[in-house]
Amino acid sequence: MKGWFRLKKVVSREEALSHIKEGQTIMIGGFLAVGTPETLVDGIIEKRIGNLTVINNDTAFVDKGTGKLVVNRLIKKFIGSHIGTNPETGKQMHAGELEVELIPQGTLAERIRSAGVGFGGFLTPTGLGTVVEKGKQKIEINGKTYLLELPLRADVALLKAAKADESGNLIYYRAARNFNPLMAMAADLVIVEADEIVPKGSLDPDEIVTPGIFVDMIVKG
Amino acid sequence: MKGWFRLKKVVSREEALSHIKEGQTIMIGGFLAVGTPETLVDGIIEKRIGNLTVINNDTAFVDKGTGKLVVNRLIKKFIGSHIGTNPETGKQMHAGELEVELIPQGTLAERIRSAGVGFGGFLTPTGLGTVVEKGKQKIEINGKTYLLELPLRADVALLKAAKADESGNLIYYRAARNFNPLMAMAADLVIVEADEIVPKGSLDPDEIVTPGIFVDMIVKG
């Protein structure tokens, strides 16, 4: 569904949710829940789609964003940079009920982008001399050492946009952009929750941030 | 001059040109001269600043874009992906008067971005099994082989924007964007030729493509 189709990309929330399956790896946009598609997250909870691996910058709050999935115990493994704002995440982690993989935020962003742009990986100085090094190849370039970081993909990406046109082109608002444009490139199925859906051709080609070809389905937020 | 200053970033063409020196490595935006700051290029020719290493996607045409620098014999070495539209480039290259380094276009873009974002390099499948491999480290990730490509920086970047605000934030028009936003991150001195210069605060934060902190000087195009 990535390109421009005869079929419409704008679907019902029910239709979109029917494509998300138990046990999948799901990327969710947002930073402390700003830029998180809450309607889609709520749908996962209603349908109790569990055993998920969730990739998000953070687990937000107990009553907001990805944090709600933690509280509802639908996450098997969380991959992100920060869990400190949601005490439930730490509790489940320490109880051995939730696996947590912590990644420096910039490395997380670029690992997702790497998957999207077809890199085999990239070299970063971030994490050198820390536990982040563990299990990673070190490569020296002109006397400086870097860690080789690998791409990170998902089965599904759930994104939040301010505006979507009918061909899937997206525009974001303020701090709600964060990981959304990166995740749009790095998942097999990309579902967008948009505050506003506008006709094809009503966005200026220069103001579009995410090209519509990355987007499979659009749901009104 | 990268940040927000008391001093103005908007300068005269004369002032901007005075910072470009003989023998420097200069990135120039543009694809077949669309998105090339012609006024700045003309300035280099007027001042006969020579012995340059120029990084641009292509050498455009004999009377347009970077091609004019070739015709005026101000380039010692050209780094780009394509020289076929400017017969003068090939002629000087075959006569041993101009060194040409050809790089696949996507690799060129990401090598410039890598310098801008502080990578030590990145792994790409592009060029595998071709002459592009020469002298490069090959790295295998999950059974697939990639080439390790390194960052590419310059002393000066000369860019073209449709609009600049007084703090250096940039917006581009259509196909004139190309390499400009990438080069903005990868040079010590960044000079922008803008079709229009608008007051600080008159661009919407969401429509800005290049943050003003990358830009040192703005010249009215």
Place this chain on the structure above:
Amino acid sequence: MTAPRELIVKRVARFLKDGDVVNLGIGMPTLVANYVPEDVHIVLHSENGFLGLGPNPKPGEEDPQVINAGGQLVTILPGGCCFDSAMSFGIIRGGHVNVSVLGALEVDEEGNLANWMVPGKLVPGMGGAMDLVAGAKTVIVAMEHTTKNGEPKILKKCRLPLTAAKEVNIIVTELGVMEVTPEGLVLKELAPGVTVDEIQSKTEAKLIIPEVIGSME
């Protein structure tokens, strides 16, 4: 009878599926856009920085900053969008282009492609071709079957410097359609009036002949 180039680009157009993101190379591949069936909606990618590449502008409506990768004045269709070169090639390298159609100087039975230089003679540079051939999901070579002098261009092994190794999937010429397989080149279709012997005689690589060969039209 249909002109050779028209036969080629018409057949290539029929490979495109509804929703495909397609990059058409400079020259003959560009013409494919004119023959896409009406019920197939594709998005054309222009590697200099936009999606939604449209036809040439009407006289008086030209915009000098809207060109394709070949430098021709074009248009951007409603729903199109612009981006920088890193995104443009991220789209290519990341596997978001379904089909890349390119010309070739040489192509061989392993799917190797040479189309960017002739040492000592022609060195235009690879431009975006190496990324396109390495990155696109399906690579279709669209070219005339032989050189102007009648020499084969479909070889056992490319002799010119490669654009990419083992990335070509389909070859379409005015004589037929060939598919690159691990076993070699399989002859899938023949152009009207062309025999197996004729196409083989103009092909250096040994063609694998299946029991059923389709008709190219």
Place this chain on the structure above:
Amino acid sequence: MTAPRELIVKRVARFLKDGDVVNLGIGMPTLVANYVPEDVHIVLHSENGFLGLGPNPKPGEEDPQVINAGGQLVTILPGGCCFDSAMSFGIIRGGHVNVSVLGALEVDEEGNLANWMVPGKLVPGMGGAMDLVAGAKTVIVAMEHTTKNGEPKILKKCRLPLTAAKEVNIIVTELGVMEVTPEGLVLKELAPGVTVDEIQSKTEAKLIIPEVIGSME
């Protein structure tokens, strides 16, 4: 007498130069913004995706989608711009942030920093801290000199898991200003009324005492 935290953030503010791009960590470092001299124009970077971070909004003008990295409602100043997380950390990793100001659990004489976890107790995650410390041109640690129990936080060698190795440049506490050099920690300034003996007694690392020590105020 000035409160310790005020003394610290005021001194840090005086390290900032006209035109600097600055990232202020969560907590005490955030307060630095209030003490930047009037003739020094800096740009604050918010790693969740914008430049031009401004003060908290006036009541009634809050925008729930304009938050800083700590989740507080903030504003974007005229001239500010928004971007995605790859660009945000590209700005950091690429050396476009002049100064990063962070708190610390521990810092040592080699410039090692630990501020992201206490094994078995507190595991909030590193967030953007590892990138900031590795990427910013100048890293300033702003913290109280000792723990609540009076234990030294400036050590010979960090014991907690590191945020980054050998990246800290300057340490500012309510007792003084120290600079990390290849030879060790040099005491650059003392707070009013603090003696060399006092600051050394509260510091595990051996301080290098130059002939002239400045006053912190």
